[in-house]
Amino acid sequence: MTDILIRNARLVPLVADVADSPVDVLIEHGVVTEVGPAIRRPPGVEEYDAAGRWLMPGLWDTHVHLGQWTLARGRLDTSGLQSPDEAVRLVAAKVAEQPGRPVIGWGHRPGTWTREPTTTDLDDVSGVTPVVLIAGDAHHAWLNRAAQAALDLPPREGMVAETEWFAAYERLTALTDVGDDPVSYRRTLDDAAAMGVVGLVDFEFTGAVQAWRDRWTEGCDLLRVEVAVYADQLGSVLAEGLRTGDPLHPGEDRLTMGPLKVISDGSLNTATAWCQHPYVTGADPDHPAGAPNLDSAELTDLLALAHDAGLAVATHAIGDAAVDAALTAYERTGARGSVEHVQLVARDDVPRLKRLGLRASVQPHHLVDDRDLTEQIWPDRTDRCFAYRWLLDAGVTVSLGSDAPVSPLDPWLAIDAAARRTGDDRPAWHAEQAITRREALAASVGGHVAVRPGSPGDLVVLDDDPLTAVGPNVALTLVAGRVAHRG
Template structure:
């Protein structure tokens, strides 16, 4: 592992009671950890040195929930985030086909839950003809395909969108339409470099249909920049078990690429209105399943948790609705499995306390609340006070970690922190400000449980150009804090003692 000496860095107290020197210090990283810290640390022979020039040093940031292939591809897809109706979307599709008549259209980002009606395959066919069109919703839980795309992906022809489990199974076959150019090692490397520029040192990859062989291959082709935890799904679990892999085991003989958890998608999403709730949606009359629905039976869920647990794998259970959260926690309790509830978007207070008692992490993506605010008020009503309940979680002792769910939200930890602190993206007041958390708490939830940089710290570090606790602002409202966090710039990022980004 490379070594590095960082001079003149200001330490940032991640914990409220942590003591740090008032003056800048030197930090020496060798063999992947901090081995010396103080004034005028002697530079060993052959060790590179950088001058922090009084910048602030924090543990490197983590994104605990990403879909890295989709994020890598997102920049090449038709952006439909601004589509406010089926007509907006079909108009954009027609324009793309006119520009590139020989290419399939893969769109991303529409949120049909706010549209005045459900889209149809018929109207998509009318503007696309034989050109395959696949429009993936902004939450990733359904896709609107035309007939040509349905047939190409060997799916039954219908006049409605493809949802949940059926869509997840079909997603990997998109490569037969678009090839692999968008997920080449070079494309991945650009994505990783972009993440490093935001101070990210590691990510958990929950990509659908991915294999460990895929990561092993790209790791050897230049994509070994950051730490990656690769998650398996049920369809690749047999392979993981046969290989004897446990959560935390290196995958390529390199401790930076490791086995992550088993990922289970136990319910749907708010946008698709398939998140499983204890009470009906506000527009339940228009839904086949008025309260949403689980994707697995209780027995299936418990079977997967128990199997993973006995093989040394943690479990990451996607649960957005409050019924799904409650069922996930019951399954963790009954099987003894360890891991996280991913999203935990709507929770009852007693389930938050149960999460703390069980030692189950809450892996939350705060930037989702910016997109989901209005539709939540529409379809969940007064239950919105229990959404993104990060204040409850910390007060009740839950281990809270933050992520993006990229590309559902941008792969930007500073946006996630800003969203957790301010809970608004526009001129409106914070949405349920009682559930906001402090800047220090948001930072602590973004560093993979790492403490304030000190002797023995992992050599994954980020130098930022401004105090990330924003103490220079003094008493400030959360709008000012949110703006400052969103504008945070990162000078240098270090992974295992190796500089992976330097903009000084």
């Protein structure tokens, strides 16, 4: 069913011209057709009484690695580890519990550890059992020698990072029987719908278009999904003539072609985010300010190729030098799309984002995770980190996401972090860059800030006012008029 009549709902005022009293909302063929009091129910249309609950456009997560998030939920949680020694004890216990079964962990953030972990640390407690501990930023992993061999990596004592790790990640499924199968994906999608999520942009490293076509027909047709592609997968997309926004199933507008994803620099935790000034501490002496993954010509050529083919481009840029280089490439090519993360930005680059019509796709909960490390390695530039106030005041279109599994796929966490700029009892971190809850909500609804005739039937009914309640309970989630979650 794509038709439903919602009665007695209070509209969340994300924009000014919103009715104060409860209204009815009629959705027909997946689109809102009428908003007002006492709407007549057409024959055969389901009726849902919101009973005074709050109604707003459904939430989007515009940066997800859905396969990794699905897998991470079944992996060993290493997020609480404070040292290599704690990690070794955890691995030893896991190996003793399930001898011979590969150990795959997720979540630790070694940037604040007082010593570098070594391969030998893991070898001493694991023997021939493969061990892969993926850091919480997804940009590097700590492996024992058995895992290095299993993933066809040259032996080494340190981490596997950046491009080498991204290439090895695809081979990781050979070590485990816990996969990203359609049943597991569907559980992940169900959980997202229960939080009011109606759509997401999937930046998973593997599979891309054909994998989504397959799983869509196997029960994963719940939410709207925009499927991104990486440069190494671009050939098949270009051969098929797919453009951003094209349906990936005939006549199905919920599964569409997304952008080309380009990872132009590294991450904070690996001290590889590319900056205009050297890190105060923690960086590789050969690259004291981090480093780009692509030189200027390579980045420009890639954006031009995508733009000429009708693909938007989502460019990962965490350091301020990476943001500057990305903007220059967009300027040279006329490419459209987004800059992903914008974790550190020069003041003068903010109006460039606006002038180029680019979207800043940001992940506010990263400021909770990265606050302490940023103070340690970038203490001279923290005022320019997660600069959401600057972006909005300049008129830049901002969209919120999670980067799950780097942060949980939970839009309410992102909204709260953007507004409060803290995740514990400490004061807001650079409160001058905070945005309001209304602004954060408006940046989380895929550009549809009002429930009005003509808007998509992608709606969420909440027990509490989301402008005041943190993490309100979701009573109903609709995607194109279909019930995706009923609380």
